[in-house]
Amino acid sequence: MSTDFGATLRSVVERYADALIGLSHSIHAEPELAFREYRSVDKIVALLGAEGFEIERAVGGLDTAFTATYGSGELVVGLCAEYDALPEVGHACGHNVIAAAAAGAALGLRDLADRLGITVKLIGTPAEETGGGKILLLERGVFDDVALSMMVHPAPFESCASTSLAIVDFEVHYRGRAAHAAAAPQLGVNAADAITVAQVAIGLARQHLEPNQLVSGIVTRGGTASNIVPDHTTAVFDLRAADFDSLARLDKRIRNCFEAGALATGCTHEIVQLSPTYAELSPDSWLAAAYRRAVGEIGRSPISAEDELLLRIGSTDMGNVTRALPAIHPTLAIDCGDAVNHQTEFAAACASASADRAVLDGALAMALTTIAAASDAHQRSRLLSALAERSATSGGVA
Incomplete structure (x- = not known):
């Protein structure tokens, strides 16, 4: 130079x-x-x-x-x-x-x-x-x-x-049915329970994730009052992996965990990708x-x-x-x-x-x-x- x-x-x-x-x-x-x-x-x-x-x-x-x-x-x-x-x-x-x-x-x-x-x-x-x-x-x-x-x-x-790390981020929506939490809980479909099931499934999956695969998330909407069965909850999750291929495998696994929350509780769910997928x-x-x-x-x-x-x-x-x-x-x-x-x-x-x-x-x-x-x-x-x-x-x- x-x-x-x-x-x-x-x-x-x-x-x-x-x-x-x-x-x-x-x-x-x-x-x-x-x-x-x-x-x-x-x-x-x-x-x-x-x-x-x-x-x-x-x-x-x-x-x-x-x-x-x-x-x-x-x-x-x-x-x-x-x-x-x-x-x-x-x-x-x-x-x-x-x-x-x-x-x-x-x-x-x-x-x-x-x-x-x-x-x-x-x-x-x-x-x-x-x-x-x-x-x-x-x-x-x-x-x-x-x-x-x-x-x-x-x-x-x-x-x-x-x-x-490569990353993809999702917003997950669960929708159930509201009801009085004491007078008629049997009529409710609890969307907060759906998130709980998904989080437990993800937590158990962590032991078996590949090297450099990471999952982090927060609940952004958990309900409106303690005496109302929540009918709509949301969470945001980041999935990270060493490269695109590993991220695709992690994506499939974590989507299954989200689906488990819906199946276990009777809720419907929607997964919305928030950002374009970031490469490593x-x-x-x-x-x-x-x-x-x-x-x-x-x-x-x-x-x-x-x-x-x-x-x-x-x-x-x-x-x-x-x-x-x-x-x-x-x-x-x-x-x-x-x-x-x-x-x-x-x-x-x-x-x-x-x-x-x-x-x-x-x-x-x-x-x-x-x-x-x-x-x-x-x-x-x-x-x-x-x-x-x-x-x-x-x-x-x-």
């Missing part, structure tokens, strides 16, 4: 440090849920639009999706920004850091775009926690011209080739190695490639992106004590000095990785050839 490129990049990121950290803190202070991230989008777009990026809002038919593009090079780099939060605990997964780091990488690469022959495309991807924004954008062509993609994610540990991460090995070199230059110390294979970061719709095109989803360690993602303590850590450093380091690492890919003739050819093949297969125009 040209030392001149690196020096220019560092100078730009340093110049925008206050703006990027301010962006991270501002998004953190006003958390918004999936598909409703209007203020967060406005903040990111305002920064990049003022810096010469071409903004397109509501891409893919999603109100809170956008692209911010700069340059005209044939190698299009897709930097993914997430910005949705979690109910009640806010930015306990650090999406404010993700968004600000992506904006920083885009700004850092802007002044190098012509020399590198790249187009910088920041893709605002809503609804990662639930809703599968990236999957919808993939299906609707927003990634069609992207040759490589990346994002960074705050975590308790530092990794370069993160892996994850399949990081591009060359990009992951280039990113590892980049974070090393910055002074960060990721876990070894061998240890990475033993860790999974949960589930993410970025997995579908990595299966569609060369992409990576590294993690950046922040000082969070004993906390982990999705805890209130982790949310607090995502607005700390450590998280601020992760914003700037993440921006630098992604931009340095992009420079390495764009400057390596063999890798550039590989990425462009894969894009052309993908385009030809889909019938699209890259």
Whole structure:
């Protein structure tokens, strides 16, 4: 990599440090849920639009999706920004850091775009926690011209080739018949009992699940009063597995448990899938190695490639992106004590000095990785050839 490129990049990121950290803190202070991230989008777009990026809002038919593009090079780099939060605990997964780091990488690469022959495309991807924004954008062509993609994610540990679990989420509805719980219980068909039976069946099944198969769920509607036999109950469940095939087997098994609840109680039931199915991460090995070199230059110390294979970061719709095109989803360690993602303590850590450093380091690492890919003739050819093949297969125009 040209030392001149690196020096220019560092100078730009340093110049925008206050703006990027301010962006991270501002998004953190006003958390918004999936598909409703209007203020967060406005903040990111305002920064990049003022810096010469071409903004397109509501891409893919999603109100809170956008692209911010700069340059005209044939190698299009897709930097993914997430910005949705979690109910009640806010930015306990650090999406404010993700968004600000992506904006920083885009700004850092802007002044190098012509020399590198790249187009910088920041893709605002809503609804990662639930809703599968990236999957919808993939299906609707927003990634069609992207040759490589990346994002960074705050975590308790530092990794370069993160892996994850495939996931599908369901809402289960049971419907029975209401009755007075004391005067005429025999006339009731108890929808709460149906959920209880299903939960017991799932609990017993856990002993026999395959490695990396996980089931978690909550009851979201259990009845209206203790003296009324519940006639309508609902629950939401997440099913996770190592890959799509394992997830399909788990799906069948858990659906049988839901059906058991209905059969045992005389209720009817309906299963509604809430989000597109998230694939497991399949990081591009060359990009992951280039990113590892980049974070090393910055002074960060990721876990070894061998240890990475033993860790999974949960589930993410970025997995579908990595299966569609060369992409990576590294993690950046922040000082969070004993906390982990999705805890209130982790949310607090995502607005700390450590998280601020992760914003700037993440921006630098992604931009340095992009420079390495764009400057390596063999890798550039590989990425462009894969894009052309993908385009030809889909019938699209890259």
